[in-house]
Amino acid sequence: RWVRVAHPQLKPGDPCPQCSKGAVRTQPSPGIALRIVGAPPISATGYAMERLRCDTCGHVFTAPTPPEAGQQKYDPSVGATVALLRYGSGIPHYRLARLQKSLGVPMPESTQWETMKPLAQQAQPILEELITQAAQSPVIHHDDTTMRILDLRRPGSATLAQMDPQRKGTFTSNILAYVEDRPVALYFTGWQHAGENLAAVLRQRGAELDPPIQMCDALSRNQSPEFKTLLAHCLSHGRREFVSVAGDFPELCRHVLESLGEVYRVDAQAKERVMTPEQRLVHHQTHSQLVMDQLHTWMREQIDRKQVEPNSGLGQAIGYMIRHWKPLTLFLRQAGAPLDNNICERALKMAILHRKNSLSYKTLNGARTGDLFMSLIHTCRLNGLNPFDYLMAIATHPEAVQLIPKAWLPWNYPRSPTSSQRL
Numbered sequence: 179r180w181v182r183v184a185h186p187q188l189k190p191g192d193p194c195p196q197c198s199k200g201a202v203r204t205q206p207s208p209g210i211a212l213r214i215v216g217a218p219p220i221s222a223t224g225y226a227m228e229r230l231r232c233d234t235c236g237h238v239f240t241a242p243t244p245p246e247a248g249q250q251k252y253d254p255s256v257g258a259t260v261a262l263l264r265y266g267s268g269i270p271h272y273r274l275a276r277l278q279k280s281l282g283v284p285m286p287e288s289t290q291w292e293t294m295k296p297l298a299q300q301a302q303p304i305l306e307e308l309i310t311q312a313a314q315s316p317v318i319h320h321d322d323t324t325m326r327i328l329d330l331r332r333p334g335s336a337t338l339a340q341m342d343p344q345r346k347g348t349f350t351s352n353i354l355a356y357v358e359d360r361p362v363a364l365y366f367t368g369w370q371h372a373g374e375n376l377a378a379v380l381r382q383r384g385a386e387l388d389p390p391i392q393m394c395d396a397l398s399r400n401q402s403p404e405f406k407t408l409l410a411h412c413l414s415h416g417r418r419e420f421v422s423v424a425g426d427f428p429e430l431c432r433h434v435l436e437s438l439g440e441v442y443r444v445d446a447q448a449k450e451r452v453m454t455p456e457q458r459l460v461h462h463q464t465h466s467q468l469v470m471d472q473l474h475t476w477m478r479e480q481i482d483r484k485q486v487e488p489n490s491g492l493g494q495a496i497g498y499m500i501r502h503w504k505p506l507t508l509f510l511r512q513a514g515a516p517l518d519n520n521i522c523e524r525a526l527k528m529a530i531l532h533r534k535n536s537l538s539y540k541t542l543n544g545a546r547t548g549d550l551f552m553s554l555i556h557t558c559r560l561n562g563l564n565p566f567d568y569l570m571a572i573a574t575h576p577e578a579v580q581l582i583p584k585a586w587l588p589w590n591y592p593r594s595p596t597s598s599q600r601l
Contacts (some may be wrong), residue, residue: 182208187330188270216279219263219274220256254573256285257293262566264290267553268531274386284579290573297569298547300576303583305364305550312362313382315355317514318407319393319522320400322351322372323529326538327545329421330369330497332525337542341369350549351375354522360589361555363525367545371399380405393519396502411505413438413520419495427492434495437473441466445509445517455514474503528552558588 193554194200227241263269271287278285312318327348329335351372355362366375370396380402383390392407394400395415417438424431444465448458477496480486486493499506509515532548539545558565571591572579579586 185601190569203443220259220278220283220285222283251292255570257297258569258573261294261551261569265548266555266565268535270536278418292388297573298550298577301550301554301572303580304586305553307583309363309364309379311357312355312364313379314384317356317391319354319519320376321522321526322349323526325350325367326532327540327542329541346367350574352522352525353379354525361560363553363560365549365552367549373400373402377402377404408512409505410501410508410515412519413506414520416497416499416506419498423491423495429493437469440469459513462510470507525556528556561589563588
């Protein structure tokens with residue numbers, strides 16, 4: 179929150195009190211003083227209205243409720259705060275309930291859910307619009323991690339009946355795409371694998387568009403035969419295979435890691451120089467193509483000449499790279515192809531943090547609510563926006579959001595002059 183403080187004696191255009199010749203003008207950068215205070219995550223204010231009773235007729239006169247008390251017990255900011263703590267920072271409902279009780283403002287788990295529920299319903303059209311626009315992205319990253327949903331493990335539950343009996347696990351998938359160069363993080367929790375969730379998103383892709391670049395690891399469940407894509411595999415996954423055995427084969431692994439390090443150095447140069455995808459492709463073809471060709475030849479020689487045991491750790495690392503060489507090197511043939519899937523793996527840390535602190539979701543509906551809030555919160559963070567301000571804007575403008583969801587995407591929504599922005 180920023181408070182603008184005017185000069186007590188001067189205003190723009192006044193004569194300079196120092197030299198009496200010039201006039202003072204407003205400077206673009208103000209003086210800054212910060213006052214930082216601590217507060218409970220959720221605080222409350224009680225209004226005790228005085229009551230007067232006539233000692234003759236018994237009529238009671240109660241002071242009117244002040245306007246600042248509002249019309250609702252729970253301000254929209256409560257739902258935004260709970261959602262941000264729960265799904266943005268991994269704080270389970272029971273921990274927040276325990277903290278709030280100790281601070282004198284009880285907030286039971288059921289109450290926390292009830293304050294978030296309207297916000298989730300209001301934000302649903304925005305999530306649907308994000309999915310539609312993300313489906314048109316030229317590059318799509320995706321990956322998944324395991325996630326428990328307790329209701330799917332309970333015999334006789336309604337949601338268990340929807341699940342394929344052959345399915346044994348549940349997952350949270352992250353699909354990271356771009357809308358006009360703006361990153362969008364989407365989360366999907368259920369029994370579907372990352373490839374199936376990707377197919378569900380791509381069903382909304384325009385038929386006239388070229389196949390997107392699909393960046394993922396080499397697991398078979400990441401593939402979907404329903405849609406044609408330009409498959410790219412994560413070079414970091416291949417690199418990790420050698421890092422894990424570097425202690426046993428230091429010299430040979432050093433050669434591979436230094437070669438891959440050169441490729442990443444070339445990619446860093448492209449980012450520093452803000453190259454277009456086409457310029458970056460030429461840059462890699464000029465400086466990385468020879469490095470990768472020599473590395474591929476060297477790895478083939480290690481296996482063909484039996485200099486490395488194929489079943490050893492190093493042999494398996496080399497075998498992984500050779501088997502997936504074509505998708506691992508798509509960045510040498512296709513403009514815009516990324517080197518790795520690290521941005522998606524970082525996005526999955528939100529789901530992993532939730533799993534670490536809360537262990538599971540209780541129901542499929544709760545999982546979908548978590549997916550919605552994690553999608554909006556992490557998309558805000560990726561774009562350098564304040565997620566609390568954004569959730570508050572949604573909570574306080576439900577009709578406008580329903581009318582034109584596209585106007586309320588994280589980078590489009592109207593910002594309040596009191597929101598936490600840079601001066």
